[in-house]
Amino acid sequence: MANLKTQFFGLELKSPVIASSSSMTADLNQIKKLAKAGAGAIVLKSIFEEEIDTQLQEELTKSRDLEPDAEYLDYFDYIIKDENLKDYTNLIKQAKDAVDVPIVASVSCISASDWVLFVQKLAEAGADALELNLFLLPADVYKTSFQNEQFYFETIKKVLEVVSIPVSIKISHYFSNLSNVVKKLSETGVAGITLFNRFYSPDIDIRNEMVIGADVLSHDNDYLLPLRWTGILSSKISCPLSATTGIHAGETVIKFLLAGASAVQVASVLYNGGAEMITQFNEQLAEWMDDKAYTKINDFKGKLAISPKHVAVYERAQFMKYFSVKRH
Ligand SMILES: Cc1cc2nc3c(=O)[nH]c(=O)nc-3n(C[C@H](O)[C@H](O)[C@H](O)COP(=O)(O)O)c2cc1C
Numbered sequence: 001m002a003n004l005k006t007q008f009f010g011l012e013l014k015s016p017v018i019a020s021s022s023s024m025t026a027d028l029n030q031i032k033k034l035a036k037a038g039a040g041a042i043v044l045k046s047i048f049e050e051e052i053d054t055q056l057q058e059e060l061t062k063s064r065d066l067e068p069d070a071e072y073l074d075y076f077d078y079i080i081k082d083e084n085l086k087d088y089t090n091l092i093k094q095a096k097d098a099v100d101v102p103i104v105a106s107v108s109c110i111s112a113s114d115w116v117l118f119v120q121k122l123a124e125a126g127a128d129a130l131e132l133n134l135f136l137l138p139a140d141v142y143k144t145s146f147q148n149e150q151f152y153f154e155t156i157k158k159v160l161e162v163v164s165i166p167v168s169i170k171i172s173h174y175f176s177n178l179s180n181v182v183k184k185l186s187e188t189g190v191a192g193i194t195l196f197n198r199f200y201s202p203d204i205d206i207r208n209e210m211v212i213g214a215d216v217l218s219h220d221n222d223y224l225l226p227l228r229w230t231g232i233l234s235s236k237i238s239c240p241l242s243a244t245t246g247i248h249a250g251e252t253v254i255k256f257l258l259a260g261a262s263a264v265q266v267a268s269v270l271y272n273g274g275a276e277m278i279t280q281f282n283e284q285l286a287e288w289m290d291d292k293a294y295t296k297i298n299d300f301k302g303k304l305a306i307s308p309k310h311v312a313v314y315e316r317a318q319f320m321k322y323f324s325v326k327r328h
Contacts, residue, residue, distance in 0.1 A: 002289035003296045004282060006040065008242050008263040009129035010166030010191035011102050013040030016297060017253060017281045020244050020265035021046050021106040021133065021170075024275075028094050033275040035099035038282045040263060042101055046108035046133050047088045049115045085118055089125035102128040104168075110136055112155040120162050129166040132159060133197055138174050145176040152181070156188045166191035170244065170265075172199065173225060179233060186237035194242045194265055195226045195233075217268035222246025227259055231314045234260025235305045248272075250284025257285075260302035 006016040019025055019034040019042045026045035034042050088105070095103045105127035109115060119130060134155060138148045152171070159167055167189075173196045175181045186193060203214035223246030230243050243256045244265035256264050269277045294300050306314045 002286040002294060004040075004285060004289075006262050006297045006301075008192050008240055009041060009102065009104055009131070009168050011041070011128055013102065013263060014038075015040035015278075015282050016257060016261075016263040016285070017278050018043060018242065018263050018265045019270065019275075019278065020267040021131065022267040022270070024267070024270050026091070028091070028098060030275070031095050031103075032098055034270070034278065035101040037275040037278040039101055039275075039278050041104055041128075042095065042099070043104040043106050043131050043265065044088075044091060044095065044127075046106040047084060047118070049107065049109045049111065049113075085121055089121055092122060092125040092127050096126040104129045104131050106131045106133055108133040108135060109155060110151075112151060112158050116155070116158045116162065119159050123163045123165045127165060129168065129191065130159070130163060131168050131170055131194070132156070133170045135172060135197055135199065136174075137172075137199060149175070149181055152185060153188065156185070156190060160189050168192035168194065168239075168242075170194040170197045172196050173229065178229065179236075182229075182233050183237050186239040190239055192240045192242060192262070193237070194244050195229050196245055198222075198245050217271055218246045218248070220246060220248040220252075223248075223252050223255070227255060228314060230256055230261045231259040231304065231310070232306050234302055235307075250281040250288075253281050253285055254288055257297060257301050258304040260305035262297075262301065 004015045006013050008018070015038050017038070017040055019039040021043040023045055024030045025034070025042055031042055092103060092105055103126070105122040107115065107119065107130070109132060122130060132155060134152055136148055136151050138145070156167070156169065168191045169185065171185070171193065182193060198218060200216070201214040203212050204210070205212045226243045226245050230241055234241050240262040241260065242263040242265055243261045244267070247253060247256065247264045247266050248269045253264050266277070289295070292300070304310060
């Protein structure tokens with residue numbers, strides 16, 4: 001039987017299929033189901049820097065008669081952060097006691113400010129690794145790409161200074177020079193990079209002429225964007241890659257491993273099909289490996305990453321050839 005072991009988050013995982021951070025991984029019962037289904041690791045629902053700030057604002061609005069001075073604000077900030085942190089560290093401890101799968105704490109952050117001090121507590125609570133969901137939408141027309149990128153490098157530096165557990169990052173594709181930035185990020189000391197997190201996207205309802213939220217769950221062909229960049233970058237950077245977004249089938253897991261990913265992270269498919277989808281993906285992967293006479297992931301990982309043979313397919317961006325062929 002094929003051996004599905006792989007390395008990601010600086011850890012050995014028994015399967016390359018990771019339960020990605022979502023509300024599924026905020027619940028102990030779900031965590032047990034995901035572990036039983038064969039997840040290689042479980043990334044807990046993120047503790048959100050933004051969420052903490054919003055709570056603080058709400059509390060302040062409620063107590064209108066108070067004239068908050070700087071000290072009061074500091075105190076309130078401290079209490080609220082402390083409560084969130086307690087809940088989160090409890091979840092880490094409970095998950096560690098309940099399952100025998102690496103538990104990865106996750107922080108969603110948009111600045112390199114004082115939340116950084118929290119991460120030590122997450123490590124102390126027993127998290128095996130930490131994932132930083134770095135989600136900066138570069139929407140400010142006055143900020144340069146250099147200013148935006150600094151957020152990533154500063155955050156990583158600050159976090160690496162305070163924790164000794166492996167730290168990996170999940171990023172979006174919104175960079176003006178994606179390949180170069182990912183290469184530089186891979187040289188910062190992170191244990192892994194995950195391509196690409198999804199933003200909550202706006203859509204437009206033309207009937208009511210309203211801006212609305214688009215589907216929260218991904219679609220099964222959304223994987224093509226991370227697949228291209230996994231193939232282009234996996235052999236050129238200094239840390240392992242994992243992929244997320246649109247991985248809805250066992251076949252897609254295999255595609256990412258062939259493109260050079262060490263693991264994949266799935267969320268939407270778990271909402272659609274339950275934790276058993278992980279068992280199904282593991283079985284499909286093992287069956288395919290047996291058919292191909294591969295005994296371990298490293299026998300084929302990166303076999304179809306970019307190379308002189310594949311450079312044209314990975315880097316071709318225009319459809320010109322397709323249309324010219326169709327005309328004949
Ligand atoms: C309902 C929901 C909640 C999510 N919450 C988080 C989160 O707290 N932190 C995070 O890093 N990613 C979060 N994600 C993103 C997922 O971890 C994953 O990276 C993304 O959805 C792409 O994978 P998918 O196509 O399999 O859904 C969430 C996704 C969903 C659908």
